[in-house]
Amino acid sequence: MTPALVVVLLSALCHLGVGPLGEQAVDHLLNWPERFAVDAILVPAACLLTEQGWPASDWPPTRRLRAHCLDHLARRIAEPLVAPADFARPSRVDCSCAHCRELSLFLADPERSVWVFKAAQQHRSHVKYSIRRDQCDVSHETERRGSPHALVCTKSQASFERRVAQRQKDLEDQARLLQPLGQ
Incomplete structure (x- = not known):
């Protein structure tokens, strides 16, 4: 599944006027996060739907998807972003040899x-x-x-640098999702 396929699916259901199927589709997307990853699929799809404009961007299932994505981004943006104070690093290594x-x-x-x-x-x-x-x-x-x-x-400081890059992307995606619909 790609963000473009989510956009096509929800846009088609909107244009067909089948709100209950749209709600079921969004339920399915949100209930299977390992298959429909929020960052890789849902946030980009919500951004595309927001930018494409009316009617799909303001359709209740699409608004719910956008709200879910905004909540996900807001939670991660709220996490503290502090560089390591010493040389201790996360030490979880799966192998125990x-x-x-x-x-x-x-x-x-x-x-x-x-x-x-x-x-x-x-x-x-x-x-x-x-x-x-x-x-x-x-x-x-x-x-x-x-x-x-x-x-x-x-x-x-690779994980900190990844978090800094993720924070920048999250802020950009949040701004895209908060812009007036269809712009």
């Missing part, structure tokens, strides 16, 4: 900014995979001196 536990301890440590992990290639690759999969706030590079080689991990 010994190497990933070391990674998790490093991430939680408020005083360490760099971790040097000397290990065989397969273990370094596994730790790199865990960093990517769990979106850890760490950049890494392989130091190829000595044996075994070392994976040098340096803490970053």
